[in-house]
Amino acid sequence: MWWLVVPIAFIILLGFAIIRAIIIKADPPQPRLEAPSGKELERAGIVLSEMVQKPTISHVDGHEDDLAPFFEFQDVLTRHFPLLHHHLSKEVIDGSLIYCWQNSNRGRESSTDTATPATKMKFNNHSSGSDEHLVADKIKPTFDRKSKQDTKKPILLIAHQDVVPATAEGWRFPPFSGTLSEGSVWGRGALDCKSMIYAILEGIEQLLSENFTPSCDIWLAFSTNEETSGAGAPTISRIFEERGLYFRLVLDEGGAVLEDALPGMDRPFAMIGVAEKGYLDLKITAQGSGGHSSTPPDNTPLARLARFITAIERKPPFKKVLSRETRAMMRATAPSLPFLLRFLFGNLWLTAPLIKFALPRVSTFGRAMLATTCTFTMAEGSEASNVIPNEASVIANLRPATHQGVDASLAALHPLLKKNELSADFLIAQEPSPVSDITDPRYQDFVAVIKDCFPDCGVSPYLVMGGTDARNYTNVSDMVLRFQPIRMTQEELGAMHGIDERISVQSVAEGAVFIKQLIKKLC
Ligand SMILES: [Zn+2]
Known part of the structure; x- marks a missing residue:
């Protein structure tokens, strides 16, 4: 019967968390002050x-x-x-x-x-x-x-x-x-x-x-x-x-x-x-040997850039952390939120791993709150539709998180850059x-x-x-x-x-x- 200990303990913890979510309530809001004259x-x-x-x-x-x-x-x-x-x-x-x-x-x-x-x-x-x-x-x-x-x-x-x-x-x-x-x-x-x-x-x-x-x-x-x-x-x-x-x-x-400020807030x-997060503009470049588009080789510069972009979007390589300020925000807002969010934000001791997993998947704001973000905003290839470029590039705009600054965020991109034979140059870099x-x-x-x-x-x-x-x-x-x-x-x-x-x-x-x-x- 020892194997029952884990599920029973989990049920007890869950029950405790649900009760907490039911009873944490913000003080009733005070009336607004009188309007200015x-x-x-x-x-x-x-x-x-x-x-x-x-x-x-x-x-x-x-x-x-x-x-x-x-x-x-x-x-x-x-x-x-x-x-x-x-x-x-x-x-x-x-x-x-x-x-x-x-x-x-x-x-x-x-x-x-x-x-x-x-x-x-x-x-x-x-x-x-x-x-x-x-x-x-x-x-x-x-x-x-x-x-x-x-x-x-x-x-x-x-x-x-x-x-x-x-x-x-x-x-x-x-x-x-x-x-x-x-x-x-x-x-x-x-x-x-x-x-x-x-x-x-x-x-x-x-x-x-x-x-x-x-x-x-x-x-x-x-x-x-x-x-x-x-x-x-x-x-x-x-x-x-x-x-x-x-x-x-x-x-x-x-x-x-x-x-x-958050969905369903009661006040x-x-x-x-x-x-505030940092700011980083990177120019990501792919070199190739060019050529005519009628006989295309594999791994052209644009194809490698596309693979890189897709990989980042599918699985961002940045560290997700519930930072002290984010935890404080969740605790402060929990009592004023609808039940599900109150349960999640009001029981971080239990729900933090779930939040880290689920929040980035359901909310772009949540994703940006937990980690460095990287998005691609500009692109350059050849100047004619039938010419394979010698060089193609995209601009990546990153917002480094407070726990993963400019260098650490760039380091997280490195394996993917290497895999796709790409180079990265700083255009603008500001630490969080x-x-x-x-x-x-x-x-x-x-x-x-x-x-x-x-x-x-x-x-x-x-x-x-x-x-x-x-x-x-x-x-x-x-x-x-x-x-x-x-x-x-x-x-x-x-x-x-x-x-x-x-x-x-x-x-x-x-x-x-x-x-x-x-x-x-x-x-
Ligand atoms: Zn302004």
Whole structure:
């Protein structure tokens, strides 16, 4: 009868897991906070609409970028946020904006220690209006770089001014009209990422109007070419590093407050990006001896590439891991999910192997969450239909996972490359970001502000699949979070970079309230 022990033990464990899945329930959601005032809603609509009307487009070929709309955009900001532009220092570097709101105690410290007081100097900021600003590079850090919790350490809020191109075709309203309709601002950039810039600036403008004075420096940085992975953010982060700045917390876009973040969720979820995957473009090349297509040999370059592509798609050679951040996401969301997902995500001690096996097979999102992905996006062969190419190539776009970086992901491809006599060359390679620690009190503070501002929502960390400017700032902070404090429906999220991009005025105004509360909590 000894052989019965295993099935009986399994049945007991399964029963335990089912009972757990039945009883784990999230606390009932709290009612939404009262809507921002009518005046705040009206202002959000008017200002965001004007921001959207400036076509701040970035191009893959940076030489095509025209900075004129960016300076017009910055004039809109100067006009609508007068207190901020009076009290904060501002620098403009190749169109990128850097602001600093100085710690209110700094004046006192400066008179007693050696810190250089901020000085007023001329600065060529290319923008209209006053060219006299507090020059931020004179602001000497007064914090302990090594101490994670030092509350004197500055915080950094980032976003990007640029948008992806849009033609009017298919749009309900022209993409740069900034039309206000049905309670939303419509147009390219309304969501990504001008709503974030509005929320940051408006939050600070409101604090200044209430005579709030921060107890740490607050820095803002808005780049001009995030959508094309341009030089803006890397330049700014290098400048910060050269100035000896180190931030207690960096906040960028990435996650958001999402409805139906996962299928069947019973409430919206604030998804906080705690890391992002890497980026790798490889050119995979096959050599051959060419020839006329009427007498084809075996193993032509294109045939070998095709075998390689099919093999990768059938059985991706990358390591599947339920990383710490993914486990944390599953645990946080489990109580708000339908029974089957609640059972799987709420019992990882039992179900992790099953999830690793099944998730990549049923969900492309799940596959990307667990492992490096590799997809083929471009191909080149001969120039005539009847000529076998001497050389053929494809471009593979990989997104290396946090547990399997650029070199390790490439190594996983190696046996298949060798088998098919192919070579691989790096075009672009970016390592996955470090993972921000979700047990750190700074993360917990951040979550507390979300719970205050979005009481009807759950909160969860997650791994960002795409790329944001945030990855450039891990040299100046060990707590980089990606979260746009804006409520989005799946429809609104789907329109990002697409047709009919829009965002509700209510969400944008709520975003400003979040920024205000975050600054109050941290500074
Ligand atoms: Zn963006």
